[in-house]
Amino acid sequence: MTAELREEVHAAARRARVAAEDLVLATRERKDAALREMAAALRERSEEILKANTADLEAGRAAGLTENMLDRLALSEQRIDGVAEGLLTVAGLADPVGEVLRGGLLPNGLEMRQVRVPLGVVGMVYEARPNVTVDAAGLALKSGNAALLRGSSSAENSNTALVAVLRDALEAVGLPADCVQLLPCQDRASVNYLITARGLVDLVIPRGGAGLISTVVANATVPTIETGVGNVHVYVDAAADLDDAEAIVLNSKTRRTSVCNSAESLLVHADIADVFVPRIAEALHAAGVTVHADPVFAGLSGTEVVAATDEDWDTEYLSLDIAAKVVGTLDEAIAHINEHGTGHTEAIVTSDVKAARRFTTRVDAAAVMVNASTGFTDGAEFGMGAEIGISTQKLHARGPMGLAELTSTKWVVWGEGHVRPTS
Structure with a gap:
């Protein structure tokens, strides 16, 4: 079973890599159309989503989850409308991909630009909060990344329903459904297979309690961004x-x-x-x-x-x-x-x-x-539409993480037969 689970996670990562290679060519118009379709589908299929969420809440109460954890887990028409509105806000934001950060013409005639590019395949490990499923998928899509989502078993039904809606919306506008995938959540080993999939996954973001975050940061071989714990x-x-x-x-x-x-x-x-x-x-x-x-x-x-x-x-x-x-x-x-x-x-x-x-x-x-x-301190309040997490570290990203924080950079240099002189 362990070998099968490892292959299941890695196969999803390989599919995500293929989807990301397609997504990097998508225009802002296509990505924004997908976000609008996702928002509309969430609202249209809210009854289906709430039914799944009710099953999670009933199981959570039976398992003795605290009221705060149940609050994190709970969805409502209002909360679904809120995450849908967040997708529409993200659709209205400028596309970070291709943004020129700096550059110009060098004295030797070389033209150089530092531009934003997608990270590639982004993994999310998170607890409860099914709204994170939508926020992460939307922000990853707009920034040109494929998302691998590993939610908690307490939200399995909710996340399954949400991801089904999002994948259908992607296919409806001609983008690969594998831009958004939900990983198995019943066995904790799936987290380890995700955070050690170096070469298949470009970044992992843990979002949850101190135990989850420290476990991911301590054991990951994939680059991570530490988020969330708030004293x-x-x-x-x-x-x-x-x-x-x-x-x-x-x-x-x-x-x-x-x-x-x-x-x-x-x-x-x-x-x-x-x-x-x-x-x-x-x-x-x-x-x-x-x-x-x-x-x-x-x-x-x-x-x-x-x-x-x-x-x-x-x-x-x-x-x-x-x-x-x-x-x-x-x-x-x-x-x-x-x-x-x-x-x-x-x-x-x-x-x-x-x-x-x-x-x-x-x-x-x-x-x-x-x-x-x-x-x-919230991505929506900061004008980001939504957030994929709040980084408490100091490298690459700090604070609420929106579109720009889900990109890296690339130097593009144009020459006309330039060669560097020998010393």
């Missing part, structure tokens, strides 16, 4: 507008707890702690949030809190929990964030421009917010 902080500075601060903290924490841009830690400057801590503690309590507080925050809170442990400062809760601490200075807040953060998103609430500039300069993260909710 996200909101720091309320001494010069913060407290109304803004309360709104931003609550939105960052409670808007949707199961996503990686949800705030997991709150830092409050000591100069405003007497006033702001009781206020925000009460607001969080009213919103159903459990506060894991340091002794100073706990002493000022005026409401029920839980004593924070050392582990709390490094925890991505993905639930209605938040770690909270009072800090003496801006630099103490920055040091805490750089020690415990995961390089995803960090926010400062302040009316002090110098403090904001110091924070944005010294905090090491893919996205830094000033007087704005951490919930804005």
